[in-house]
Amino acid sequence: MKPLILETQDLCVAYGRVEAIHKVSIRIREGEIVTVIGPNGAGKTTLLSALMGLLPARGDIRYQGQLSSGSTAVDKLVGKGLVLVPEKRELFGSMSVADNLLLGAFARHRRGLRDHAKTMDEVFAIFPRLAERRTQEAGTLSGGERQMLAMGRALMAKPTLLMLDEPSLGLAPLIVREIFRIVQQLKAMGVSILLVEQNARAALQVADYGYVLENGSVALENDARSLLDDPRVIESYLGLGGSHSIAA
Protein backbone atom coordinates (compact mmCIF):
# COMPACT_ATOMS: atom_id res chain seq x y z
CA MET A 1 0.00 0.00 0.00
CA LYS A 2 1.16 3.50 -0.80
CA PRO A 3 2.26 5.73 2.08
CA LEU A 4 -0.16 8.18 3.67
CA ILE A 5 0.17 11.78 2.64
CA LEU A 6 -2.55 13.27 4.83
CA GLU A 7 -4.33 11.87 7.83
CA THR A 8 -6.67 13.36 10.40
CA GLN A 9 -7.59 11.82 13.72
CA ASP A 10 -10.79 12.91 15.50
CA LEU A 11 -10.67 16.36 13.97
CA CYS A 12 -13.11 18.87 15.48
CA VAL A 13 -13.69 22.41 14.24
CA ALA A 14 -15.99 24.94 15.86
CA TYR A 15 -17.27 28.37 14.90
CA GLY A 16 -17.52 29.99 18.32
CA ARG A 17 -19.40 27.42 20.37
CA VAL A 18 -21.06 25.71 17.42
CA GLU A 19 -19.17 22.63 16.30
CA ALA A 20 -19.21 22.32 12.51
CA ILE A 21 -16.91 19.28 12.23
CA HIS A 22 -17.09 16.50 14.76
CA LYS A 23 -14.44 13.77 15.16
CA VAL A 24 -13.62 13.42 11.50
CA SER A 25 -10.88 10.95 10.60
CA ILE A 26 -9.82 10.71 6.97
CA ARG A 27 -6.78 9.37 5.14
CA ILE A 28 -5.29 10.14 1.76
CA ARG A 29 -2.56 8.03 0.21
CA GLU A 30 0.04 9.23 -2.25
CA GLY A 31 -1.19 9.49 -5.83
CA GLU A 32 -4.82 8.88 -4.89
CA ILE A 33 -7.95 10.87 -5.57
CA VAL A 34 -10.07 10.96 -2.46
CA THR A 35 -13.47 12.61 -2.55
CA VAL A 36 -15.63 14.03 0.20
CA ILE A 37 -19.29 14.34 -0.75
CA GLY A 38 -22.21 15.57 1.30
CA PRO A 39 -25.15 17.97 1.35
CA ASN A 40 -24.96 21.74 1.76
CA GLY A 41 -23.74 22.75 5.17
CA ALA A 42 -22.27 19.32 5.95
CA GLY A 43 -18.91 20.89 6.80
CA LYS A 44 -16.90 20.09 3.68
CA THR A 45 -15.48 23.58 3.24
CA THR A 46 -14.85 23.82 6.97
CA LEU A 47 -12.86 20.58 6.80
CA LEU A 48 -10.65 21.86 3.98
CA SER A 49 -10.11 25.21 5.72
CA ALA A 50 -8.97 23.43 8.86
CA LEU A 51 -6.62 21.16 6.90
CA MET A 52 -5.12 24.26 5.27
CA GLY A 53 -4.53 25.94 8.63
CA LEU A 54 -7.09 28.68 7.94
CA LEU A 55 -9.21 27.64 10.93
CA PRO A 56 -8.10 26.46 14.36
CA ALA A 57 -8.94 22.82 14.98
CA ARG A 58 -8.76 20.21 17.72
CA GLY A 59 -7.49 16.74 17.03
CA ASP A 60 -4.55 15.64 14.92
CA ILE A 61 -3.72 16.61 11.36
CA ARG A 62 -0.72 14.83 9.94
CA TYR A 63 0.60 16.05 6.61
CA GLN A 64 3.52 14.10 5.16
CA GLY A 65 3.94 12.47 8.54
CA GLN A 66 4.29 15.78 10.39
CA LEU A 67 1.77 16.82 12.97
CA SER A 68 0.32 20.22 12.10
CA SER A 69 -2.53 20.34 14.61
CA GLY A 70 -4.45 23.15 12.94
CA SER A 71 -2.28 26.02 14.15
CA THR A 72 0.59 25.69 11.67
CA ALA A 73 0.92 28.77 9.49
CA VAL A 74 -0.69 28.50 6.07
CA ASP A 75 2.46 29.60 4.25
CA LYS A 76 4.46 26.75 5.81
CA LEU A 77 1.97 24.20 4.49
CA VAL A 78 1.87 25.81 1.05
CA GLY A 79 5.66 25.66 1.05
CA LYS A 80 5.38 21.90 1.59
CA GLY A 81 3.07 21.43 -1.36
CA LEU A 82 -0.37 21.47 0.29
CA VAL A 83 -2.48 23.70 -1.93
CA LEU A 84 -6.17 24.60 -1.75
CA VAL A 85 -8.46 25.84 -4.52
CA PRO A 86 -11.12 27.43 -2.33
CA GLU A 87 -14.84 27.40 -2.97
CA LYS A 88 -14.85 31.18 -3.49
CA ARG A 89 -11.77 31.00 -5.75
CA GLU A 90 -10.22 34.08 -4.08
CA LEU A 91 -8.61 35.37 -7.28
CA PHE A 92 -6.80 38.71 -7.44
CA GLY A 93 -9.54 40.43 -9.41
CA SER A 94 -7.75 43.58 -10.55
CA MET A 95 -4.57 41.75 -11.55
CA SER A 96 -3.91 40.04 -14.86
CA VAL A 97 -4.28 36.31 -15.47
CA ALA A 98 -0.49 36.04 -15.84
CA ASP A 99 0.13 37.84 -12.52
CA ASN A 100 -2.39 35.61 -10.74
CA LEU A 101 -0.54 32.59 -12.08
CA LEU A 102 2.84 34.04 -11.17
CA LEU A 103 1.73 34.54 -7.56
CA GLY A 104 0.76 30.88 -7.48
CA ALA A 105 4.51 30.25 -7.62
CA PHE A 106 5.27 32.66 -4.77
CA ALA A 107 5.97 29.95 -2.18
CA ARG A 108 8.38 28.21 -4.57
CA HIS A 109 10.04 31.51 -5.40
CA ARG A 110 10.64 32.14 -1.69
CA ARG A 111 12.36 28.79 -1.40
CA GLY A 112 14.66 29.77 -4.25
CA LEU A 113 12.94 27.72 -6.96
CA ARG A 114 12.73 30.11 -9.90
CA ASP A 115 11.21 27.84 -12.55
CA HIS A 116 7.87 29.62 -12.85
CA ALA A 117 8.22 30.38 -16.57
CA LYS A 118 8.39 26.67 -17.34
CA THR A 119 5.57 25.83 -14.93
CA MET A 120 3.42 28.52 -16.51
CA ASP A 121 3.92 26.95 -19.93
CA GLU A 122 2.77 23.63 -18.48
CA VAL A 123 -0.32 25.30 -17.01
CA PHE A 124 -1.05 26.96 -20.36
CA ALA A 125 -0.76 23.54 -22.00
CA ILE A 126 -3.46 22.24 -19.65
CA PHE A 127 -5.62 25.37 -19.92
CA PRO A 128 -5.01 26.88 -23.38
CA ARG A 129 -7.84 29.32 -22.67
CA LEU A 130 -5.73 30.98 -19.98
CA ALA A 131 -2.89 31.53 -22.44
CA GLU A 132 -5.27 33.42 -24.73
CA ARG A 133 -6.38 35.59 -21.83
CA ARG A 134 -3.07 36.11 -20.08
CA THR A 135 -3.26 39.92 -20.07
CA GLN A 136 -6.96 40.09 -19.14
CA GLU A 137 -7.93 41.11 -15.60
CA ALA A 138 -8.97 38.10 -13.53
CA GLY A 139 -12.13 39.91 -12.38
CA THR A 140 -13.46 40.06 -15.94
CA LEU A 141 -13.16 36.32 -16.67
CA SER A 142 -16.20 34.10 -17.13
CA GLY A 143 -17.14 31.65 -14.40
CA GLY A 144 -15.50 28.71 -16.14
CA GLU A 145 -12.38 30.71 -16.88
CA ARG A 146 -12.20 31.83 -13.27
CA GLN A 147 -12.25 28.21 -12.16
CA MET A 148 -9.53 27.34 -14.67
CA LEU A 149 -7.45 30.24 -13.37
CA ALA A 150 -7.97 29.16 -9.75
CA MET A 151 -6.80 25.66 -10.63
CA GLY A 152 -3.96 26.92 -12.80
CA ARG A 153 -2.80 29.23 -10.04
CA ALA A 154 -2.78 26.31 -7.60
CA LEU A 155 -0.82 24.18 -10.07
CA MET A 156 1.84 26.91 -10.27
CA ALA A 157 2.76 25.86 -6.71
CA LYS A 158 3.49 22.32 -8.00
CA PRO A 159 1.30 20.76 -5.31
CA THR A 160 1.95 17.40 -3.73
CA LEU A 161 -1.61 17.33 -2.42
CA LEU A 162 -4.17 19.47 -4.23
CA MET A 163 -7.44 20.16 -2.42
CA LEU A 164 -10.33 21.21 -4.65
CA ASP A 165 -13.48 22.67 -3.12
CA GLU A 166 -16.36 22.11 -5.54
CA PRO A 167 -14.45 22.73 -8.76
CA SER A 168 -17.60 22.10 -10.83
CA LEU A 169 -19.72 24.63 -8.94
CA GLY A 170 -21.91 26.66 -11.29
CA LEU A 171 -20.24 25.46 -14.47
CA ALA A 172 -21.80 24.20 -17.72
CA PRO A 173 -21.76 20.38 -18.19
CA LEU A 174 -19.15 20.57 -20.92
CA ILE A 175 -16.72 22.48 -18.71
CA VAL A 176 -17.48 20.21 -15.78
CA ARG A 177 -16.45 17.22 -17.86
CA GLU A 178 -13.29 19.08 -18.85
CA ILE A 179 -12.48 19.84 -15.20
CA PHE A 180 -12.87 16.21 -14.17
CA ARG A 181 -10.73 15.11 -17.12
CA ILE A 182 -8.02 17.47 -15.87
CA VAL A 183 -8.32 16.08 -12.35
CA GLN A 184 -7.59 12.62 -13.72
CA GLN A 185 -4.74 14.00 -15.79
CA LEU A 186 -3.23 15.53 -12.64
CA LYS A 187 -3.47 12.20 -10.88
CA ALA A 188 -1.59 10.61 -13.77
CA MET A 189 1.09 13.26 -13.21
CA GLY A 190 1.47 12.01 -9.64
CA VAL A 191 -0.49 14.70 -7.79
CA SER A 192 -2.61 13.49 -4.87
CA ILE A 193 -6.05 15.05 -4.80
CA LEU A 194 -8.68 15.71 -2.16
CA LEU A 195 -11.86 16.50 -4.07
CA VAL A 196 -14.91 18.03 -2.41
CA GLU A 197 -17.97 17.85 -4.63
CA GLN A 198 -21.75 18.18 -4.78
CA ASN A 199 -21.65 16.35 -8.09
CA ALA A 200 -21.33 13.00 -6.34
CA ARG A 201 -21.55 10.77 -9.38
CA ALA A 202 -18.77 12.52 -11.29
CA ALA A 203 -16.63 12.72 -8.18
CA LEU A 204 -16.99 9.03 -7.32
CA GLN A 205 -16.28 8.08 -10.92
CA VAL A 206 -12.83 9.68 -10.86
CA ALA A 207 -12.00 8.97 -7.21
CA ASP A 208 -10.27 5.98 -5.62
CA TYR A 209 -11.86 6.40 -2.23
CA GLY A 210 -14.78 8.40 -0.88
CA TYR A 211 -16.20 9.80 2.34
CA VAL A 212 -19.79 10.89 2.86
CA LEU A 213 -19.94 13.80 5.27
CA GLU A 214 -23.24 14.61 6.97
CA ASN A 215 -23.81 17.13 9.75
CA GLY A 216 -20.10 17.41 10.38
CA SER A 217 -19.41 13.70 10.77
CA VAL A 218 -18.39 10.90 8.43
CA ALA A 219 -21.59 8.93 7.77
CA LEU A 220 -20.04 6.46 5.35
CA GLU A 221 -16.68 5.68 3.76
CA ASN A 222 -15.53 3.14 1.21
CA ASP A 223 -13.84 2.57 -2.12
CA ALA A 224 -15.33 4.93 -4.64
CA ARG A 225 -16.52 2.05 -6.80
CA SER A 226 -18.35 0.44 -3.88
CA LEU A 227 -19.94 3.76 -2.93
CA LEU A 228 -21.25 4.13 -6.49
CA ASP A 229 -23.07 0.81 -6.04
CA ASP A 230 -24.15 1.41 -2.45
CA PRO A 231 -27.95 1.68 -2.34
CA ARG A 232 -27.80 4.27 0.45
CA VAL A 233 -25.55 6.50 -1.64
CA ILE A 234 -27.62 5.90 -4.75
CA GLU A 235 -30.79 6.88 -2.96
CA SER A 236 -29.41 9.97 -1.23
CA TYR A 237 -26.88 11.36 -3.69
CA LEU A 238 -27.06 9.70 -7.08
CA GLY A 239 -30.77 9.27 -7.74
CA LEU A 240 -33.13 11.98 -8.83
CA GLY A 241 -34.71 13.92 -5.99
CA GLY A 242 -32.69 12.06 -3.37
CA SER A 243 -33.20 12.84 0.29
CA HIS A 244 -29.56 13.87 0.72
CA SER A 245 -29.14 12.06 3.98
CA ILE A 246 -27.97 8.59 4.89
CA ALA A 247 -28.22 8.76 8.64
CA ALA A 248 -31.86 9.86 8.61
Add this chain to the structure above:
Amino acid sequence: MRCDGTAAPRTPAGIGVNASIALILVQDGVTNGAIYALLSLALVLVFAVTRVIFIPQGEFVAYGALSMAAVTAGFLPPTMWLVVTLGIAVALVDSVAALREGAAARLPMIILKNAVLPVLALLAVRYLPLKTLAYPLQIAVALLFVVPLGPQIYRLAFQPVAEATVLLLLIVSVAVHFVLLGLGLYFFGAEGGRTPAFTDGGFNLGASYIQFQTLWIVGIAAVLIAGLALFFEHSIYGKALRATAINRTGARLMGISADLAGKLCFTLAALVGAFSGILIAPITTIYYDTGFLIGLKGFVGAIVGGLASYPLAAAGAILVGLLESYSSFYASAYKEVIVFTLIIPVLLWRSLTTHQVDDEEH
Protein backbone atom coordinates in the same frame (compact mmCIF):
# COMPACT_ATOMS: atom_id res chain seq x y z
CA MET B 1 5.76 77.74 2.41
CA ARG B 2 8.15 75.41 4.08
CA CYS B 3 6.94 72.41 5.98
CA ASP B 4 7.42 73.93 9.39
CA GLY B 5 5.67 77.16 8.59
CA THR B 6 8.72 79.41 8.84
CA ALA B 7 10.45 81.37 6.11
CA ALA B 8 7.22 82.32 4.41
CA PRO B 9 7.72 84.76 1.58
CA ARG B 10 5.92 87.83 2.83
CA THR B 11 4.89 90.88 0.86
CA PRO B 12 3.46 94.15 2.07
CA ALA B 13 -0.28 93.93 2.52
CA GLY B 14 -2.41 95.09 -0.32
CA ILE B 15 -0.05 94.16 -3.10
CA GLY B 16 -1.53 91.69 -5.54
CA VAL B 17 0.20 88.52 -6.60
CA ASN B 18 2.36 89.07 -9.59
CA ALA B 19 3.81 86.34 -11.72
CA SER B 20 7.03 85.94 -9.77
CA ILE B 21 5.27 85.56 -6.44
CA ALA B 22 2.94 83.03 -8.02
CA LEU B 23 6.00 81.16 -9.23
CA ILE B 24 7.51 81.14 -5.74
CA LEU B 25 4.27 79.85 -4.30
CA VAL B 26 4.02 77.13 -6.91
CA GLN B 27 7.65 76.18 -6.29
CA ASP B 28 7.03 75.90 -2.55
CA GLY B 29 3.78 74.08 -3.07
CA VAL B 30 5.23 71.54 -5.44
CA THR B 31 8.30 70.98 -3.26
CA ASN B 32 6.24 70.24 -0.18
CA GLY B 33 3.63 68.47 -2.28
CA ALA B 34 6.31 66.07 -3.53
CA ILE B 35 7.14 65.13 0.06
CA TYR B 36 3.47 64.78 0.97
CA ALA B 37 3.00 62.62 -2.12
CA LEU B 38 5.75 60.25 -1.02
CA LEU B 39 4.25 59.99 2.44
CA SER B 40 0.73 59.53 1.14
CA LEU B 41 1.86 56.63 -1.06
CA ALA B 42 3.43 54.94 1.95
CA LEU B 43 0.26 55.51 3.97
CA VAL B 44 -1.94 54.04 1.23
CA LEU B 45 0.39 51.05 0.94
CA VAL B 46 0.44 50.34 4.66
CA PHE B 47 -3.34 50.70 4.96
CA ALA B 48 -4.15 48.60 1.90
CA VAL B 49 -1.93 45.73 2.98
CA THR B 50 -2.24 45.75 6.78
CA ARG B 51 -5.34 47.95 7.44
CA VAL B 52 -3.14 50.03 9.77
CA ILE B 53 -3.56 53.81 9.57
CA PHE B 54 0.08 54.60 10.01
CA ILE B 55 0.07 57.65 12.30
CA PRO B 56 3.80 57.24 13.23
CA GLN B 57 4.76 57.96 9.60
CA GLY B 58 5.63 61.53 10.64
CA GLU B 59 8.00 60.33 13.35
CA PHE B 60 10.03 58.55 10.69
CA VAL B 61 10.34 61.89 8.87
CA ALA B 62 11.64 63.54 12.03
CA TYR B 63 13.92 60.61 12.91
CA GLY B 64 15.35 60.60 9.39
CA ALA B 65 16.01 64.34 9.39
CA LEU B 66 17.47 64.46 12.91
CA SER B 67 19.62 61.36 12.40
CA MET B 68 20.97 62.97 9.27
CA ALA B 69 21.67 66.13 11.27
CA ALA B 70 23.57 64.03 13.83
CA VAL B 71 25.60 62.23 11.17
CA THR B 72 26.55 65.43 9.31
CA ALA B 73 27.65 66.88 12.65
CA GLY B 74 29.88 63.84 13.15
CA PHE B 75 27.79 61.90 15.69
CA LEU B 76 26.27 58.46 15.48
CA PRO B 77 22.48 58.59 15.13
CA PRO B 78 21.14 58.15 18.68
CA THR B 79 18.31 55.94 17.34
CA MET B 80 20.89 53.16 16.92
CA TRP B 81 20.30 52.18 20.54
CA LEU B 82 16.61 51.83 19.81
CA VAL B 83 17.36 49.68 16.76
CA VAL B 84 19.61 47.43 18.85
CA THR B 85 17.13 47.20 21.73
CA LEU B 86 14.14 46.46 19.51
CA GLY B 87 16.28 43.99 17.56
CA ILE B 88 16.95 42.04 20.75
CA ALA B 89 13.25 42.21 21.65
CA VAL B 90 12.27 40.88 18.20
CA ALA B 91 14.83 38.09 18.54
CA LEU B 92 13.29 37.13 21.89
CA VAL B 93 9.70 37.18 20.64
CA ASP B 94 10.56 35.26 17.48
CA SER B 95 12.60 32.70 19.43
CA VAL B 96 9.71 32.01 21.79
CA ALA B 97 7.37 31.62 18.81
CA ALA B 98 9.81 29.24 17.07
CA LEU B 99 10.22 27.14 20.22
CA ARG B 100 6.44 26.88 20.59
CA GLU B 101 6.26 25.60 17.04
CA GLY B 102 9.00 23.11 17.82
CA ALA B 103 11.37 24.70 15.30
CA ALA B 104 14.44 25.13 17.49
CA ALA B 105 16.65 24.80 14.41
CA ARG B 106 15.63 28.31 13.38
CA LEU B 107 16.95 29.95 16.57
CA PRO B 108 20.52 30.72 15.40
CA MET B 109 19.21 32.45 12.26
CA ILE B 110 16.62 34.44 14.23
CA ILE B 111 19.18 35.65 16.73
CA LEU B 112 21.77 36.42 14.06
CA LYS B 113 19.38 38.38 11.86
CA ASN B 114 17.60 40.39 14.54
CA ALA B 115 20.02 40.85 17.43
CA VAL B 116 23.57 40.31 16.15
CA LEU B 117 23.31 42.17 12.85
CA PRO B 118 22.33 45.56 14.36
CA VAL B 119 25.19 45.30 16.87
CA LEU B 120 27.65 44.49 14.08
CA ALA B 121 26.35 47.43 12.06
CA LEU B 122 26.78 49.67 15.07
CA LEU B 123 30.35 48.50 15.64
CA ALA B 124 31.19 48.97 11.97
CA VAL B 125 29.81 52.49 11.78
CA ARG B 126 31.40 53.52 15.05
CA TYR B 127 34.83 53.80 13.50
CA LEU B 128 33.77 55.65 10.38
CA PRO B 129 34.82 59.30 10.09
CA LEU B 130 31.17 60.34 9.87
CA LYS B 131 31.70 64.06 9.50
CA THR B 132 33.95 63.80 6.46
CA LEU B 133 32.10 60.94 4.80
CA ALA B 134 30.68 61.48 1.32
CA TYR B 135 27.12 62.80 1.45
CA PRO B 136 25.43 59.67 0.02
CA LEU B 137 27.27 57.54 2.60
CA GLN B 138 26.10 59.87 5.38
CA ILE B 139 22.54 59.34 4.09
CA ALA B 140 23.11 55.58 4.14
CA VAL B 141 24.31 55.68 7.76
CA ALA B 142 21.32 57.80 8.83
CA LEU B 143 18.91 55.40 7.09
CA LEU B 144 20.68 52.35 8.50
CA PHE B 145 19.63 53.28 12.03
CA VAL B 146 16.09 54.49 11.30
CA VAL B 147 14.59 52.22 8.64
CA PRO B 148 14.91 48.93 10.61
CA LEU B 149 12.56 50.48 13.17
CA GLY B 150 9.75 49.98 10.62
CA PRO B 151 9.75 46.17 10.49
CA GLN B 152 10.70 45.98 14.18
CA ILE B 153 7.68 48.05 15.18
CA TYR B 154 5.47 45.95 12.92
CA ARG B 155 6.73 42.75 14.53
CA LEU B 156 6.34 43.96 18.11
CA ALA B 157 3.27 46.20 18.01
CA PHE B 158 1.13 45.17 15.04
CA GLN B 159 1.81 41.54 14.14
CA PRO B 160 0.36 40.19 17.43
CA VAL B 161 -2.93 41.99 16.68
CA ALA B 162 -2.84 41.71 12.88
CA GLU B 163 -6.32 40.19 12.71
CA ALA B 164 -7.92 42.88 14.90
CA THR B 165 -10.36 45.54 13.75
CA VAL B 166 -9.24 48.70 11.96
CA LEU B 167 -10.19 50.69 15.06
CA LEU B 168 -7.99 48.65 17.37
CA LEU B 169 -5.12 48.85 14.90
CA LEU B 170 -5.63 52.62 14.85
CA ILE B 171 -5.43 52.78 18.63
CA VAL B 172 -2.17 50.80 18.57
CA SER B 173 -0.96 53.15 15.86
CA VAL B 174 -1.69 56.22 17.99
CA ALA B 175 0.08 54.60 20.94
CA VAL B 176 3.15 53.88 18.82
CA HIS B 177 3.07 57.49 17.61
CA PHE B 178 3.22 58.84 21.17
CA VAL B 179 5.95 56.41 22.20
CA LEU B 180 8.09 57.39 19.21
CA LEU B 181 7.39 61.06 19.88
CA GLY B 182 8.59 60.70 23.47
CA LEU B 183 11.63 58.72 22.41
CA GLY B 184 12.32 61.37 19.78
CA LEU B 185 12.47 64.05 22.46
CA TYR B 186 14.73 61.81 24.54
CA PHE B 187 17.09 60.99 21.68
CA PHE B 188 17.29 64.28 19.84
CA GLY B 189 16.36 66.84 22.49
CA ALA B 190 14.01 69.77 22.05
CA GLU B 191 16.20 71.81 19.75
CA GLY B 192 15.76 71.35 16.03
CA GLY B 193 18.18 70.14 13.44
CA ARG B 194 19.13 71.28 9.98
CA THR B 195 21.51 69.74 7.49
CA PRO B 196 23.63 71.18 4.69
CA ALA B 197 21.97 71.24 1.28
CA PHE B 198 22.74 68.39 -1.12
CA THR B 199 24.05 71.11 -3.43
CA ASP B 200 24.46 74.68 -2.24
CA GLY B 201 23.03 77.65 -4.08
CA GLY B 202 20.56 77.92 -6.88
CA PHE B 203 19.81 79.83 -10.04
CA ASN B 204 17.54 82.52 -11.36
CA LEU B 205 14.60 81.50 -13.44
CA GLY B 206 13.07 84.66 -14.82
CA ALA B 207 12.35 86.80 -11.80
CA SER B 208 12.52 84.06 -9.20
CA TYR B 209 15.36 82.24 -7.53
CA ILE B 210 15.27 78.46 -7.47
CA GLN B 211 17.35 76.58 -4.90
CA PHE B 212 19.12 73.47 -6.09
CA GLN B 213 17.77 71.66 -3.05
CA THR B 214 14.17 72.06 -4.24
CA LEU B 215 15.20 70.42 -7.49
CA TRP B 216 16.77 67.59 -5.52
CA ILE B 217 13.60 67.16 -3.50
CA VAL B 218 11.25 67.07 -6.48
CA GLY B 219 13.67 64.97 -8.52
CA ILE B 220 14.39 62.36 -5.84
CA ALA B 221 10.72 62.19 -4.86
CA ALA B 222 9.86 61.53 -8.50
CA VAL B 223 12.56 58.85 -8.75
CA LEU B 224 11.37 57.18 -5.52
CA ILE B 225 7.76 57.22 -6.73
CA ALA B 226 8.81 55.73 -10.06
CA GLY B 227 10.87 53.14 -8.19
CA LEU B 228 7.89 52.16 -6.06
CA ALA B 229 5.73 51.91 -9.18
CA LEU B 230 8.31 49.61 -10.82
CA PHE B 231 8.50 47.53 -7.66
CA PHE B 232 4.72 47.03 -7.57
CA GLU B 233 4.36 46.42 -11.31
CA HIS B 234 7.30 44.16 -11.96
CA SER B 235 8.72 42.41 -8.91
CA ILE B 236 7.07 39.32 -7.46
CA TYR B 237 7.26 40.81 -3.95
CA GLY B 238 5.55 43.99 -5.13
CA LYS B 239 2.85 41.91 -6.78
CA ALA B 240 2.52 39.87 -3.59
CA LEU B 241 1.86 43.09 -1.63
CA ARG B 242 -0.77 44.17 -4.17
CA ALA B 243 -2.34 40.72 -4.01
CA THR B 244 -2.53 40.92 -0.22
CA ALA B 245 -4.29 44.27 -0.53
CA ILE B 246 -6.75 42.89 -3.10
CA ASN B 247 -7.59 39.57 -1.47
CA ARG B 248 -6.09 38.67 1.89
CA THR B 249 -7.34 35.06 1.93
CA GLY B 250 -6.24 34.47 -1.65
CA ALA B 251 -2.78 35.78 -0.81
CA ARG B 252 -2.49 33.54 2.26
CA LEU B 253 -3.41 30.54 0.14
CA MET B 254 -0.50 31.37 -2.19
CA GLY B 255 1.85 31.19 0.78
CA ILE B 256 2.21 34.97 1.05
CA SER B 257 2.29 35.29 4.81
CA ALA B 258 0.61 38.30 6.35
CA ASP B 259 3.67 38.73 8.59
CA LEU B 260 5.99 38.98 5.62
CA ALA B 261 3.69 41.41 3.77
CA GLY B 262 3.33 43.54 6.91
CA LYS B 263 7.06 43.71 7.56
CA LEU B 264 7.78 44.51 3.94
CA CYS B 265 5.41 47.45 3.74
CA PHE B 266 6.47 48.83 7.11
CA THR B 267 10.04 48.72 5.83
CA LEU B 268 9.02 50.64 2.73
CA ALA B 269 7.02 53.15 4.79
CA ALA B 270 9.96 53.69 7.16
CA LEU B 271 12.32 54.14 4.22
CA VAL B 272 10.02 56.62 2.50
CA GLY B 273 9.44 58.53 5.75
CA ALA B 274 13.11 58.72 6.74
CA PHE B 275 14.20 59.65 3.24
CA SER B 276 11.57 62.41 3.11
CA GLY B 277 13.01 63.78 6.33
CA ILE B 278 16.52 63.74 4.90
CA LEU B 279 15.28 65.54 1.78
CA ILE B 280 13.61 68.43 3.60
CA ALA B 281 16.13 68.80 6.44
CA PRO B 282 18.28 71.24 4.39
CA ILE B 283 15.41 73.67 3.72
CA THR B 284 13.54 73.60 6.99
CA THR B 285 14.39 73.10 10.64
CA ILE B 286 12.99 69.83 11.88
CA TYR B 287 12.13 69.27 15.53
CA TYR B 288 11.34 65.95 17.19
CA ASP B 289 7.63 66.72 16.84
CA THR B 290 7.61 68.35 13.40
CA GLY B 291 6.93 65.07 11.64
CA PHE B 292 3.39 64.70 12.88
CA LEU B 293 1.99 67.68 10.94
CA ILE B 294 3.93 66.70 7.82
CA GLY B 295 2.63 63.16 8.10
CA LEU B 296 -0.92 64.43 8.57
CA LYS B 297 -0.70 66.40 5.33
CA GLY B 298 0.44 63.27 3.55
CA PHE B 299 -2.58 61.68 5.16
CA VAL B 300 -4.90 64.31 3.66
CA GLY B 301 -3.45 63.38 0.27
CA ALA B 302 -4.05 59.71 1.01
CA ILE B 303 -7.66 60.47 1.99
CA VAL B 304 -8.17 62.20 -1.36
CA GLY B 305 -7.17 58.87 -2.89
CA GLY B 306 -9.63 57.08 -0.60
CA LEU B 307 -6.68 55.27 1.04
CA ALA B 308 -6.75 53.04 -2.00
CA SER B 309 -5.62 54.80 -5.17
CA TYR B 310 -1.93 55.64 -5.52
CA PRO B 311 -2.19 58.19 -8.37
CA LEU B 312 -5.12 59.98 -6.70
CA ALA B 313 -3.23 60.07 -3.40
CA ALA B 314 -0.17 61.59 -5.07
CA ALA B 315 -2.30 64.16 -6.90
CA GLY B 316 -4.11 64.96 -3.65
CA ALA B 317 -0.79 65.46 -1.90
CA ILE B 318 0.45 67.92 -4.54
CA LEU B 319 -2.88 69.75 -4.17
CA VAL B 320 -2.29 69.91 -0.40
CA GLY B 321 1.17 71.37 -1.00
CA LEU B 322 -0.17 74.06 -3.33
CA LEU B 323 -3.13 74.88 -1.10
CA GLU B 324 -0.75 75.20 1.82
CA SER B 325 1.64 77.59 0.09
CA TYR B 326 -1.16 79.79 -1.27
CA SER B 327 -3.08 79.89 1.99
CA SER B 328 0.07 80.72 3.93
CA PHE B 329 0.52 83.68 1.62
CA TYR B 330 -3.03 84.98 1.76
CA ALA B 331 -4.07 83.92 5.25
CA SER B 332 -1.09 82.49 7.00
CA ALA B 333 -2.81 82.31 10.40
CA TYR B 334 -5.38 79.93 8.91
CA LYS B 335 -2.95 77.90 6.84
CA GLU B 336 -3.39 74.58 8.69
CA VAL B 337 -7.13 75.08 9.05
CA ILE B 338 -7.51 75.56 5.32
CA VAL B 339 -5.40 72.51 4.50
CA PHE B 340 -7.19 70.19 6.87
CA THR B 341 -10.60 71.54 5.90
CA LEU B 342 -9.87 70.08 2.48
CA ILE B 343 -10.74 66.71 3.98
CA ILE B 344 -14.39 67.66 4.43
CA PRO B 345 -15.43 68.28 0.81
CA VAL B 346 -13.28 65.33 -0.27
CA LEU B 347 -14.98 62.99 2.18
CA LEU B 348 -18.40 64.32 1.15
CA TRP B 349 -17.59 63.86 -2.50
CA ARG B 350 -16.25 60.35 -1.91
CA SER B 351 -19.17 59.23 0.20
CA LEU B 352 -21.54 60.43 -2.52
CA THR B 353 -19.71 58.93 -5.47
CA THR B 354 -18.36 55.64 -4.21
CA HIS B 355 -20.24 52.64 -2.96
CA GLN B 356 -18.90 50.23 -0.40
CA VAL B 357 -17.02 47.37 -2.00
CA ASP B 358 -15.58 44.59 0.07
CA ASP B 359 -12.99 42.65 -1.85
CA GLU B 360 -12.81 39.93 0.71
CA GLU B 361 -16.35 38.85 -0.01
CA HIS B 362 -15.72 37.85 -3.61
